[in-house]
Amino acid sequence: MVKSVDIEEFLELSRQNPVVDVRSPSEYTYGRIPGAVNLPLFEDDERAEIGTLYKQQGKDLAVKRGLEIVGPKMRPMVEFAEQLTFKDHILVHCWRGGMRSGSVAWLLQTYGLPVVTLKGGYKRFRNHVLDKFAEKMELMVITGPTGSGKTDLIKALAANGQQVVDLEGLAHHKGSVFGELGQEVQPSSEHFQNELFWAIKDFDFSQPVWLEDESIGIGKVMIPEAFWRQMGKSPRVHFNMDRNIRIKRLVSEYASFPEKVLDEKINMLERKLGGQHAKSALGLLRSGDFEGVADLLLVYYDRAYKNALIRHKKDLLLEIEADHEDFAKWAELVIEKTKTQYV
CATH class of the missing domain: 3.40.250.10 (Rhodanese-like domain)
Structure with missing residues (x-):
């Protein structure tokens, strides 16, 4: 038998x-x-x-x-x-x-x-x-405006021995309108949740689990509601990279994609950007001024981020104003400044 x-x-x-x-x-x-x-x-x-x-x-x-x-x-x-x-x-x-x-x-x-x-x-x-997602976890949420390198900070925390979850990596999407570019096809929400479970199943939930702030939907996949509710109540580390560095990072990440693809993505943002700003962004794109495009789009993304930051002000544990991209050093600082939260 x-x-x-x-x-x-x-x-x-x-x-x-x-x-x-x-x-x-x-x-x-x-x-x-x-x-x-x-x-x-x-x-x-x-x-x-x-x-x-x-x-x-x-x-x-x-x-x-x-x-x-x-x-x-x-x-x-x-x-x-x-x-x-x-x-x-x-x-x-x-x-x-x-x-x-x-x-x-x-x-x-x-x-x-x-x-x-x-x-x-x-x-x-x-x-x-x-059932696993309903268990109490010591989540620590990294938040910051677009282009700050939150995913790089998550990876640096992992290299420093911390428990981390790369939600965007599991979702094959970076969260924004441009988030699917350069990514594999997204899994179903069900399989995304399975992969998330697999990533955390051996964690010690009495110790911090670091992850990036996200909406409940990342592209087409959905974070499990019980897990997302815990994220919403968890301490936050605000990581804000210098704006000029952010612009250069975004240009490095997205400027290599075909103009037609970027054009479509900007048009998808027209309602939120406003017609005139969208038209200006498209003009900058067609002239090859990628830094100008990024600078203009950040007006919208930064405004949206500030609104989210206000909503979670009571959960803010640490604020970092970053002026360089040595994420290993930022990870060490984050661990040092937050360790009393979970000792």
Whole structure:
């Protein structure tokens, strides 16, 4: 009989053993346990066909059709599993820990491979993920105007041994209208949340977890509400880089993109910039004055940031006016100035 374990043991075993997700490719793509490999028992169209049979003609015909589909796949599935490197087990799951994972686990175990399945399947994993975000955490939020290098400061804090979360890195988006440029395609909100869980699951929540201030939506993905609420109540470090440095950083980051792309992004901001400012920004762009474009756009972004800063004034723990880009030194200063907050 195949052994089935709870989510906590399953995740512990996953540290040294592969996770095999036997759901369909679209289910896997939409959201998965980070690091899992996909070995679908049914392709998307096959799963739809069996589901329709089950509803219209009953379980028996659906199961028989499933057997017809799976039969030719059995040897390739075993050969796929044989290539996996594992310490103790191959960890198998489906959506609810039912027939799909049970069937694949039986096949692999019959061949002689050690297999463990997940009680409750991926659905149980998702509930575990959402429960984690409701736990009390000592979050420390880095805030600052556009172009200040907040992500670089987060990375410098990580290099200094601090617990950090790069939300924009996980989201594949930098948060602004220009945030998708140069990034991979964004994951679904569900998978973004899975990756966020994976990033924090081993943290000591009695110690600070540093992250950048964000809206609840980063591009098209959504921060889990319970986690975002904690961010909103957490101490903040205001990190403000010299404006001239910020302009140069923004030019370095975005000026290499095609003019047409930048033109589209500026037009998306027309309502917030105002028609005249948007027209001026487009004129500067077409003349190649990228610093002028950045300077003009910062009028809008800085105004929006100041409004957010006022809303969170009571949570402000530290203010830093930065005049250079040695983020390692800024990280050391931030740690030194805030350590009494969490000792």
